[in-house]
Amino acid sequence: MRGADRRTLLADAAIGVLADAGVRGLTHRAVDAAAGLPVGTTSAYLRTRQALLTALVRRLVELDQGELQVMGEQVAVRSAAELAAGIALLTDRRLTGEGRRRSLARYACAVESVRDPELHEILVPRENAGRAAVRAFIAGQGVADPDERTTTLLACVDGLVFDRLVGGGSVRADEIEGLVAAALRPSGGAVG
Structure with a gap:
């Protein structure tokens, strides 16, 4: 096995160890075993x-x-309902199986x-087709600040995922629909 492949294998194993055993359980020996x-x-x-x-975070x-x-390239966003459905798919992936561990x-x-x-620099949100699709849809709805709204929407979704990882359960469709509606609300619109 080449060095780069071995490093990827080790980083993947480290992700699993961290997910299963926490930060204190992340040791070189535990990664070897995993x-x-x-x-x-x-x-x-x-x-x-x-x-x-660092290797673990880069791999994540x-x-x-x-x-x-891939999601951004595959999911066409032509309506608020399609945007909410795409986000629901993402939250489900983040809360189940290997996505949950990640x-x-x-x-x-x-x-x-x-x-x-x-580590902070590596974890800074980066541009990708998913983020671009959300921003393009929001901008296409005439929202004045699509970059800020995209960041806020995705941070709120991230917060829901974190809440359900800690507290259990799944993210409900109406929660996502509410976040999408808020992102599309005209600037200065009343919060309902």
């Missing part, structure tokens, strides 16, 4: 805890960006990034 590799392999490729965390961003890119790891890394400028 990857099914001999003890010391992770240390050979990612010498320090910082190197391990790579996976998330890939998912959002979400748990992502939030643990977000907390770590508060004290770690390198």
Whole structure:
């Protein structure tokens, strides 16, 4: 196995360890075990805890960006209902199966990034086809500040995902529809 492939395998295993065992459980030995590799392999490729965390965060961003890119390319947004349906699909993916594990790891890394400028820089939201599709739809509805509304809408969706990861349950369709309606409300519109 090539070095780059081994690093990806280790980063993927680290995501799983972090999701299952938390920050304290993220050790080189735990990653070795999760990857099914001999003890010391992770240390050979990612010498320090910082190197391990950095590789893990870079992999999380790579996976998330890939998912959002594909979704943005595949989901046509022609109405508020289609936008809400696309967001519902994303929230479901983030709360179930491997998406749930990645979400748990992502939030643990977000907390770590508060004290770690390198991790913080890696986790800064990036442009992708999903974000662009949301912004284009909002702009197409005549909303004066589509960039700000897009950021706010996606942050609110992220908050719902976090809330359901911690408290259980799923994000309801009416919650997403309400967020989309708020994003499309004309500036200065009354909050209902």
